[in-house]
Amino acid sequence: MKTNIIKNILFISALAFLFSCGQAGDRGGNGALSSNIAEKVYVAPGERDEQYAFLSGGYSGNLTVYGLPSGRLFKEIPVFSQFPTSGYGYSEETKPMLNTSFGFIPWDDLHHPDISQTNGELDGRWIFANGNNTPRIARISLTTFETEEIIEVPNSAGNHSSSFITENTEYVVAGTRFSVPVPQKDMPISEYKANFKGALTFIAVDQEHGHMDIKFQLLMPGFNYDLSHPGRGKSHGWFFFSTYNTEEANSLLEVNASQNDKDFIAAINWKKIEEYVNNGGGTKMPAKFAHNVYDESTHTATSTMKNEVLTVNPVDVPGAIYFLPTPKSPHGCDVDPNGEYIIGSGKLSANITVHSFDKMLAAIDAEKFDGDAYGIPILNYDDVLAGSVQSGGLGPLHTEFDGKGNAYTTFFISSEVVKWKLGTWEVVDRKPTYYSVGHLMIPGGNSRKPHGKYLVAMNKITKDRYLPTGPEMEHSAQIYDISGEKMELLYDFPTHGEPHYAAGCDAELLVNNSKKIYRIDENNHPYAIKSPAEARVERDGKEVHIYMSTIRSHFTPDNIEGIKVGDKVYFHITNHEQDFDVPHGFSMIGQRTSEILVMPGQTKTSLWEPERVGVWPFYCTDFCSALHQEMQGYIRVSPANSNIELSYTLDGDDI
Amino acid sequence: MKTNIIKNILFISALAFLFSCGQAGDRGGNGALSSNIAEKVYVAPGERDEQYAFLSGGYSGNLTVYGLPSGRLFKEIPVFSQFPTSGYGYSEETKPMLNTSFGFIPWDDLHHPDISQTNGELDGRWIFANGNNTPRIARISLTTFETEEIIEVPNSAGNHSSSFITENTEYVVAGTRFSVPVPQKDMPISEYKANFKGALTFIAVDQEHGHMDIKFQLLMPGFNYDLSHPGRGKSHGWFFFSTYNTEEANSLLEVNASQNDKDFIAAINWKKIEEYVNNGGGTKMPAKFAHNVYDESTHTATSTMKNEVLTVNPVDVPGAIYFLPTPKSPHGCDVDPNGEYIIGSGKLSANITVHSFDKMLAAIDAEKFDGDAYGIPILNYDDVLAGSVQSGGLGPLHTEFDGKGNAYTTFFISSEVVKWKLGTWEVVDRKPTYYSVGHLMIPGGNSRKPHGKYLVAMNKITKDRYLPTGPEMEHSAQIYDISGEKMELLYDFPTHGEPHYAAGCDAELLVNNSKKIYRIDENNHPYAIKSPAEARVERDGKEVHIYMSTIRSHFTPDNIEGIKVGDKVYFHITNHEQDFDVPHGFSMIGQRTSEILVMPGQTKTSLWEPERVGVWPFYCTDFCSALHQEMQGYIRVSPANSNIELSYTLDGDDI
Structure with a gap:
């Protein structure tokens, strides 16, 4: 049985070797490629592939x-x-x-x-x-x-x-x-x-x-x-x-x-x-x-x-x-x-x-x-x-x-x-x-x-x-x-x-059917908000639902307090942009999952289960404007038995 | 406060608009690009980037x-x-x-x-x-x-x-x-x-x-x-x-x-x-x-x-x-x-x-x-x-x-x-x-x-x-x-x-220092095997360690019986190839993890926790030779209380 395998392997290997030797010589022929060929694959800036x-x-x-x-x-x-x-x-x-x-x-x-x-x-x-x-x-x-x-x-x-x-x-x-x-x-x-x-x-x-x-x-x-x-x-x-x-x-x-x-x-x-x-x-x-x-x-x-x-x-x-x-x-x-x-x-x-x-x-x-x-x-x-x-x-x-x-x-x-x-x-x-x-x-x-x-x-x-x-x-x-x-x-x-x-x-x-944005008025996500004005934070027992908006270059809300160790915090991020190619991203330090990238008009949800007290930042992961680096926020995490009430900041005003 | 934000956004947007209008006109200029430019970025087959x-x-x-x-x-x-x-x-x-x-x-x-x-x-x-x-x-x-x-x-x-x-x-x-x-x-x-x-x-x-x-x-x-x-x-x-x-x-x-x-x-x-x-x-x-x-x-x-x-x-x-x-x-x-x-x-x-x-x-x-x-x-x-x-x-x-x-x-x-x-x-x-x-x-x-x-x-x-x-x-x-x-x-x-x-x-x-393979004689992975002859399966309570070899185009062992529901099965795959660019991959149907891609001379481990009785296949995920499609095997999974002994097939011989 083993002899058979070896024979088989040798046969295939020998053939592959013979053929590849033949090819090696061919490679020298690449020198003859004309500029005509370069033009055939070159798609100039501003032009598109066929x-x-x-x-x-x-x-x-x-x-x-x-x-x-x-x-x-x-x-x-x-x-x-x-x-x-x-x-x-x-x-x-x-x-x-x-x-x-x-x-x-x-x-x-x-x-x-x-x-x-x-x-x-x-x-x-x-x-x-x-x-x-x-x-x-x-x-x-x-x-x-x-x-x-x-x-x-x-x-x-x-x-x-x-x-x-x-x-x-x-x-x-x-x-x-x-x-x-x-x-x-x-x-x-x-x-x-x-x-x-x-x-x-x-x-x-x-x-x-x-x-x-x-x-x-x-x-x-x-x-x-x-x-x-x-x-x-x-x-x-x-x-x-x-x-x-x-x-x-x-x-x-x-x-x-x-x-x-x-x-x-x-x-x-x-x-x-x-x-x-x-x-x-x-x-x-x-x-x-x-x-x-x-x-x-x-x-x-x-x-x-x-x-x-x-x-x-x-x-x-x-x-x-x-x-x-x-x-x-x-x-x-x-x-x-x-x-x-x-x-x-x-x-x-x-x-x-x-x-x-x-x-x-x-x-x-x-x-x-x-x-x-x-x-x-x-x-x-x-x-x-x-x-x-x-x-x-x-x-x-x-x-x-x-x-x-x-x-x-x-x-x-x-x-x-x-x-x-x-x-x-x-x-x-x-x-x-x-x-x-x-x-x-x-x-x-x-x-x-x-x-x-x-x-x-x-x-x-x-x-x-x-x-x-x-x-x-x-x-x-x-x-x-x-x-x-x-x-x-x-x-x-x-x-x-x-x-x-x-x-x-x-x-x-395909070019004419490719979608550019998701329409916010067609967004039926159960945790979507139709505008930043609807942004809010709600607690349901150990679950916290953050209805968050992104628009250049701001998260609403951007400061949240009253989150506790052991909570399950759901960030429901709605991107309220309605322009082509303006995604926003979201990530939270120490979060045991990936970021999310949210397209205009879309809502995505990211789960965070805070394990440590402190003040923890989040930020936009997609460079979205000249003020992208300012697109950030903080969440305060208190001990599980803390009696700090939920509060958050909307456009600079505390709620 | 809100007025400030709006002003800020309007200012930036207006500037961006003015500048991008200026650019839009420039795009027409692409038509003037000469074939000379195509040649400047073209790297012909067989040649390399700079x-x-x-x-x-x-x-x-x-x-x-x-x-x-x-x-x-x-x-x-x-x-x-x-x-x-x-x-x-x-x-x-x-x-x-x-x-x-x-x-x-x-x-x-x-x-x-x-x-x-x-x-x-x-x-x-x-x-x-x-x-x-x-x-x-x-x-x-x-x-x-x-x-x-x-x-x-x-x-x-x-x-x-x-x-x-x-x-x-x-x-x-x-x-x-x-x-x-x-x-x-x-x-x-x-x-x-x-x-x-x-x-x-x-x-x-x-x-x-x-x-x-x-x-x-x-x-x-x-x-x-x-x-x-x-x-x-x-x-x-x-x-x-x-x-x-x-x-x-x-x-x-x-x-x-x-x-x-x-x-x-x-x-x-x-x-x-x-x-x-x-x-x-x-x-x-x-x-x-x-x-x-x-x-x-x-x-x-x-x-x-x-x-x-x-x-x-x-x-x-x-x-x-x-x-x-x-x-x-x-x-x-x-x-x-x-x-x-x-x-x-x-x-x-x-x-x-x-x-x-x-x-x-x-x-x-x-x-x-x-x-x-x-x-x-x-x-x-x-x-x-x-x-x-x-x-x-x-x-x-x-x-x-x-x-x-x-x-x-x-x-x-x-x-x-x-x-x-x-x-x-x-x-x-x-x-x-x-x-x-x-x-x-x-x-x-x-x-x-x-x-x-x-x-x-x-x-x-x-x-x-x-x-x-x-x-x-x-x-x-x-x-x-x-x-x-x-x-x-x-x-x-x-x-x-x-x-x-x-x-x-x-x-x-970098070109001269780039490593082509890992040397098998330098492989100190604790579950590596130096040759296919050392392939084996060992049980340690609920843990099963499969010391598996890959070489074109065969897994050793390729049939394994005596695995039971509830086992933790570790596939330790050593790729015994010593040629450049001959990876093998491994995946197991229903495995709740990704595949692994194993480079020549390397050992990688993939965990499988079988939950259902049956006969389940695995295969090589990287097309490795003319007989790649034949590079597969089966694992029989028996109930947790089964008394079927561990056995496996090495090069066609049952162990």
Whole structure:
């Protein structure tokens, strides 16, 4: 067994070495870069980028917003991780967003963002993203650029083949990477095979508000479900998932899950299953999971615990699910803009396998099967094969499209992007990446209408691309101009966390809908005050509620007495500014939480539990005016048994 | 009183409006930017930036590392905030770094980084930074780019006039922004005046390891101490602090702290005070504060609580402290490369006040005082004035230097950088900034030898500079070429959090010392294993210690049984890679903490307290090889009363 591992490692290492040697020589070519290239990525002061790129942060748990072609980071949107910068996951209003059936979890691993679509085209309403570790799907508003909803996915583990959406955003789909006992139970790990299940979850999206609701879970055989993409156009109504570990190994997977020459792409006719469940099909199963919704009007999240999920056994819906044999542990599973080609990238292969949707339908019609796996029909590889790209590279992972008949595939081991023609399968161009590229993204690439001007390669290994920063460094992306026949490498830019996939769009899709402020007259936060005149402090037993206003450059109230050790002090800060880009922040010395950053028209709450007597200052944490340094106040804390009454100062007058 | 506020606000707003109208017209000029400028900031793939810029993250709590001239973000170094990305503040080893006398605090407000110096020149050993909210100073290694030490500053509040270092890194100095009762006590806020104190803290730095130790605290009058800088060259041995609110107001500061025409710059002869305390001077005061040190050999932080600090009453050291009257609520307090000029920027002024160190010494020698404040002699304004820069701008904040006799001052209200000549005080050039610039930074600008090629303006207001991202957006920096007579605006780049100041240096100072890996043979972590062969699981009552190895692409062990509900499971992950840039990550489904990211040769510990029976997966969170997706494992959790024995799988063999 150990010999096998060593062989495997040596093989991969040797290949990587050979390919990287080849690249090292290429780097010298950078000297030939013309000033023309500099101009191509340069966005002059006062001008704007052409496109948005939403890169997943991977282990940062968040989503980052970049501009193309400049590669500049415009915002980090907190999604699955606590974010001290704004107080997300620390403020009372946002803590519920990180609630799960396991309790509060301060982190997740955000992998695959996908922008909402209408008729197969990006519509710029929302962006969805998956939490890979403790299975969750998030929805982020593309008007506020804030996370509005997170739903936990029960019976799932390593929520990796997620979150991809159907062409009218009917569903956001989540597939488990790791199969587990469903429902969970105490059983020997060695009994994995034939006993563990892989849940593929279809989450319905309310078209008005975007709210998510689990429609059904398909309990598939205990394979690893790696990536997925929806059908589109003629294949709309189907969804495709790559699998690996069809060996159902539970240990030493790097050897034991690479035994079968072919694993599967699972083709799921979700419309058929939807019809089945709409007619009363499926089994309700007890399953605890959290559903967290942030309300923009109350500026507050609420977490609800759900108790039941509708499950579907694949064999109960004949004709809805088929397996397409796909060589060499397929990773990426991508569908071309016309919906005809399903591309499976066998990560241990040199070639790219392309399945034909039409051929698949024909084979299904002809009932030509090559046996079954746990009752699910397996189609013949040759019957469904559209073609195979003889790439000349090694380790294909992911494919995107330019809408002009070309596909672009990343090769991890040979560190390159290969451009090839759909239909003829000929390789048109190849360009090295530095180093070990994972995902790539062409804005709109996952839709019927890609905006194929730029391609972003997201590289896993950085090494010497930038000035050194010690053992730990950011990953690195590269941007290529793909408007011509040959790709042209334009620029390297570091990325935050580890991007796994990205979604992008033309700037014009979003710029006019981006919200600038929250209107104070629409603020329905239960502790909001409509003007500084309503500022006050109220005691309710050990709880003290401070209704505080911020406006340049003053806190109202700014001096408070009568707070006692052991109190729970809630600062409800309403920012009464109504100008764009005038946030105020709030922090209290010794407070065992983060600051909060409050946008114009918004209310946020910060909890302080004073433990020591004294006079303690607070201040505004965001430099807001020439008199920002004067924006401060004091709170007097007296002993728990003190009889000092509550009092405070409003605009210089004591109350 | 209210009329005063409104007047004040109207005045400032009207001025800001007038100045910003002027700028709006300037933006059209961007069309004239030549391709030459694009080339000036373009760093081609495979090439490297010329300079490092370490920008404070402000309310992010962290330090960000950028390259100049590209403006690319290379790393966010977690300092005062929990950082889910790497597990800082979540892993067992790093939680003690965020300990304080108030308990664990997950956040702070990082303001002013300063690079260590030898003979007044940057030496590239460490960078220091202050936590503004719960007073702390951090030291970050410039070989590992990780935070190595944090010391809390007692008797301080709003640690703003910090962290600046003397020219041989003898001291890192921290001054309180808010005065407070010292020691803290329950007293009316209205009795602030004459009773509150402002602590200026001198922290000695051990020259071998960089370890910090509070040498003494000067208990100054109850003003607000805003910014500070060390003397250098002939003024080495002195330290200068700007003050505001010498009115000692405690409410409505935006009005009440702007009454005096002049506040002070405090000149502190720290060598004299050092001699005084070395000879037994000063008073030991009980004061609880945390001192947290991260040991690179054990990869572990320890937090120690200290109980005493040495305080000095200014009047006890005659001749050590003087006040220099400085107009209009001075904010920035900067010292030129020769150590002669002390520049006080009155933030409500149009002009910049420059004091002369020589004149100050002469006035002190002549004992020419204009009274005293709480026993501290006040020098005559005219006696110490070197000159006043008639800037034509409004709201000067900060000044840096190019080493060629020029100074550059930011103007917040008129949104511009003004270049002027030291000695003649003539304005040489001015360029608009977009918008409302706070700090600026010239690499090496705070030393005897600035590297005056680029200037970075850190702007407080962003508005429309980038593609919109909703109500909340990043702040914005601008880079100017200052190698010629006139400044040339090159580029805008967004910044992470809110930069308050930055430190920069030429790349060559750091590139050769940057560590690539941690050596496994130097790993002294108590739960490290030297090779995968030592991997094991041990139970100690309810505690389970998993000595786990990661190496591409395998966890050893990868299957574990015999874990029970209610156990405290410690995953001690040692990354046995010894190649540059091969981290592995670890996360466990449902774990109520963040992932950990483990660098080659390092050990980190993640705690899991399983609450449910079942078979639960874990996986590597950093895409590490072609077989990364296979890098996973399972843990079986049995009921608390189960009698299943501990067992685990090493390389496919059950133990």
